Amino acid sequence: MSKEEAILSIEDLTIGFAKQRKMKTVVDHISFDVKKGEILGIVGESGSGKSMTALSVMGLLPASAKILSGGIHFFGTNLLNLEEKELRQLRGTGISMVFQDSMTSFNPLLTIGAQVEEMLRLHSKHTKEEYRALTLEALTEVGLPNPSEIYNRYPHELSGGMRQRAMIAMAMITSPKLVIADEPTTALDVTTQNKILQLLKKMNEKHGMSIILISHDLRVIQSICGRAIVMKDGRIVESGTVTELFAHPGTEYTKQLMAAVPVLFSRSDPGQNEASIMGLKENANTNTEKKDNNADQSKRQEEILVIRNLNVFYPEKGIVFGKKGRKQVIRDVNISLKQGETLGIVGESGSGKSTLAKAIVGLNREIEGVIKINDVAVKDSEISVSRPQMVFQDPYGSLNPTKKIGWILEEPLKLQTNLGKKERMAKVNEIIHQVGLTSEHLERYPFQLSGGQRHRVAIAAALIVNPKLVILDEPVSSLDVTIQAQILGLLKDLQKKYNLTYIFISHDLNVVFQMCNRVCVIYKGEIVEMKEVRELFFSPQNEYTKELLKSAMATV
Amino acid sequence: MKYTIKKCITLFISLFFASILTFTAFHIIPGDSALSALGMDATEEQLEEYREIMGLNKSFPERYADWLKNALKGDFGYSSQYQMRMRVSTLIKERLIVTLWLAVLSFMLIVLVSIPLGILSARKKNGILDSLISLVTQVFMSIPSFFLGMLITLIFGVILKWFTPGGYVSPGENFGLSLRFMVFPAIAVAIPKIAMMVKFLRSSLLGEMELDYVRTAKSKGMKNISILFKHILKNALIPVITFLAMMLADILAGTILVEQVFNLPGLGRLLVSSIANRDYAVVQAIILYIVSVVIIINFLVDLIYQWIDPRVRRN
């Protein structure tokens, strides 16, 4: 790779934040190039420094960040040596940026047309009519229907996908040589994601500009990037062509990242199906083991949860005073669960999985039909010891920020048992150790714990009353890959130890595959398919299930 | 459309509630108002006659309905504190213009001074100028408006002789002179409010500056000043408008005290003297006027919101 080909060259770049007299390094001596006409991917989880790198190229670092070393060379000029005025000229014409959240990245009070046109007005001189014509042209090129109508619309009136296209139009209207796209598809649903990525690729092919595509999602990187670099904790861990990276990941970390993404089997060799599924391979073995165990015991285990003909409703608000109507959210659901089983519930956002969970737990009482736990109807019984507990998605939200951990764990005991203070504290101590934390953590507040630690506390709080059934709503989605593995491991251990029954709600198919015996798929409030996990994944029957599996997995 | 209708309904309900509240307050007064109006020497017949005329023998809802009917026509009855039988509405009309003039002047001062100051202090955030402005605003918010009025009278009226204390001139007679005089009580009312506005505007601006669309504008290559005026200001002013509307109530309250200090023949002074003289008809009327003005203006601001903020428009 010759230096002439590289339009952007980052050399030994280090960026730090001054935090209470200490300098925290967020980008640590990284170097990489972007070649003319290529699409380079930067992969990394939150905290890897990828966004900071992007902002530094644009000169948009927050005031508290300092460049500690290195240079950023764009067509030979070191951007770090430029005056603000010169940088301003470069933005838009040389380098542009596309941001993650298109809703907040647009000014809510100005029309889309005005904002896209603004980019043009800042860098070129035309008549009013010409500005408008050029803007409409740009809007058409990114695939927006009715550009003259969109021109007059406000950001909040467009869908996420349309807004993102508009943002791309805005970034490209002045023909920059390099476009930096920071998580451009993260806020979009799967089908729209693909369309936007294809749009970027089209722009790259048509206009020959280079793209830096930043994402935490390997599927996104794989779809259109030629080369990619992997970042972790501010350092470049690995780099290379995308095919190489995926076929033969070099470092442990890259392998872990890959493991989080199941790959759809190649159509050519059906016999290869099971073996070619990356990351699911090893887990598949443990799962078989576990299922054999369960198969024996299932005859001895009782049915713990029985749901029949369940319909769940949401109250609706009237115009002036809260006049009530009802909206049906869940339709005719039937589930039966045996003790020790793990049932997975998958579906897109809005499908009703959380509503179903809340109904089972008793938080939503507008139901018709039967829900019985341990043969006691949920509708009739009060919250009591045999009640199922729930582990919520965001542990920071589920722990009271004004209470110490010890208090949070003691509270369910205070409410549901007659134990004295000493006995309660003994139980609290017991459970905190079981989730892998120490008594010292009991004295802390939630904001003093890390994400993984908070998850553990949330699990402890749910389990301290020995519930038979635990519902876990997206329990690991906000965690980094390495911590995810730890938490899932913890959950499995506890399940074995206490013979717990889990209901696992997740959109992450890999997690579901790892943890569940049976899976049911929810679409628009109805269960469209419910099968034993391998059967569902390898030979799905329902059309929607097939769609879901296809779009969630990367292709080989 | 739904938004407008909802706001109209709220408007009428609020006005209705306000009138009930005002009326009720003055008709639960213990004691016999006939006695207090006519004095201890009045005979029983005179007292009865008074009660008949004032309609004190009717039931509560009837009295309210009567009062409301008349009020809508502009008739608030007769004042009891003056020797001649003065109509309440006449009394009010004379004073209204003074108070309005004062309120409008104060409002203009507030807008003209606080917006540039607010912008300045947000731009120079954490600089010396900002800290200075912050300290000064804190001090001015701590000064009671009537004390400020007294100081202004002392310094500008008596010592510097820039105006004659107590010399009110109506704007109809001599606009220039009237302005020269009124600007001082307006300053007394405005200063504490300016301090609040500057603080509010500053934090609104700073809040907007943190938002994503500012970063987008920067990434397009805009100058900071352009971003401020073309993007940020519009967004930041929206909550400020609500704040201004809320302040209206405060401004009117401020005029009550300041009129006392500067001896202005306005509604505020009339209110205070009526309370002291137990002239409830006048008190009721003034309160209803002031409250209605506030409610109506708030309603208008709510309507304007639709026009300003496209997010509110379609629902």
Add this chain to the structure above:
Amino acid sequence: MKIKGKTCSFNYILGLVITSLVILIVLIGFFYTPYDPNKMNAALKNSPPSLSHLLGTDNFGRDILSRVMKGAGTTYIIAVAIVFIGALFGTIAGALTGYFGGWFDEVLMRFNDVLTSFPSILLALVFVSVFGPGTYNIVYALGIIFIPSYARMVRSEFIVLKERDFVKNAKLMGAGNFRIMFVHILPNTKRVLIPSLLIGFNNAVLAEAGLSYLGLGVQPPQASLGRMLSEAQSYMLDSPWCAIAPGLMIILTVLGFSLISGGLENE
């Protein structure tokens, strides 16, 4: 500057200093004043500050320093009482309506909206004109008038907080509604409640001063800063110290808390 590891701004420190000073004066004033604040001495009418009377005397010959000390004390107590009433009942009302909602909440909110159109002085004037002037009356009046703003604030906090997962969790664990409201949710409103108590105190001080100035608040012979100002008004030119002392006292009282709450905001 750092205190206990937290960076404090200059304003915050200044606020603490001023407030401590004021509180000190108030406390001393409870037990000792250089002269009897109500003792008149015609011979010494309107005398300027001197060694024997540090702040001079007023038009009745009363020692201004003593009156200011006592007046500040009165103001403080009244303001604390007002905020107490407003915050206590306001918080309870806000918690109940915010948590339970329903038509009762709607009605109360409309009512609240109307009340905010009444400038608080106006409401106080209504109250006073109906029930008569006096210290206790203005405490009740202003206390009641302050309830809606606390209720509104606590209500909007509760509306947001009750949807949070930790509340749902508490329900799942079997906590009853009142326990959830006051043990689980309420501590989370500290962040907005505490600054509002300081601001409320300031508003109460200014409102009381205003009412007393109009003659409708604290009645003579009890010393009150507002009242002193109205008495001093006619003598402003000849003996400005009569007005400046009480005025300055009000300013310092309010400024102190204002600076402190400003400092808290910046955390």
